[in-house]
Amino acid sequence: xxxQDRPVERAAVCCPGLLDAPLSEHDAAELAPVFKALADPVxxxxxxxxxxxxxxxxxxxxxxxxxxxxxxxISHHLKLLRQAGLIDCERRGTWVYYWLLPAATDxxxxxxxxxxxxxxx
Numbered sequence: 001x002x003x004q005d006r007p008v009e010r011a012a013v014c015c016p017g018l019l020d021a022p023l024s025e026h027d028a029a030e031l032a033p034v035f036k037a038l039a040d041p042v043x044x045x046x047x048x049x050x051x052x053x054x055x056x057x058x059x060x061x062x063x064x065x066x067x068x069x070x071x072x073x074i075s076h077h078l079k080l081l082r083q084a085g086l087i088d089c090e091r092r093g094t095w096v097y098y099w100l101l102p103a104a105t106d107x108x109x110x111x112x113x114x115x116x117x118x119x120x121x
Contacts, residue, residue, distance in 0.1 A: 034108065037084035042067065043077045050087055050098050057099040 023031070038044055049066065050058050064074050078098060081087045086105065089098045 031108075031111070034084045034086065034104065037080050037086060040077065040080075042069065042074075043081055046074070046077055047081055047086055047100070051100045051105070053099075057097045060096045060098065063098075 038047065045066075046063060049063060060071075060074065060078065063078075064071050067074060075096075078087070078089070078096075082089060084104075086101060087098050088101055089096050091097075
């Protein structure tokens, strides 16, 4: 599936920003696995590498050499990012290609963005 064939993801607002109101128990439970996935330096770097791709997707064969980790370990980290809803993938022959799911990162950005004009401490 090419980038043009993928449905356009829209940022879904799951919850108000942190400065608007405290998170509900449900929203906190929904977001915790995403933040847990991002709390690992390898996964954070993988997400950054995937997001930075000019054509929108990257082969696992391009990601693995950037780390001093085995291919199965990289695949495990990618699986956790997928389970958190941050990326998706598609197998093409021997290789798996990954791309960012912008709606997920847009949701995080909306949650963490403070309203314009707010005082910075």
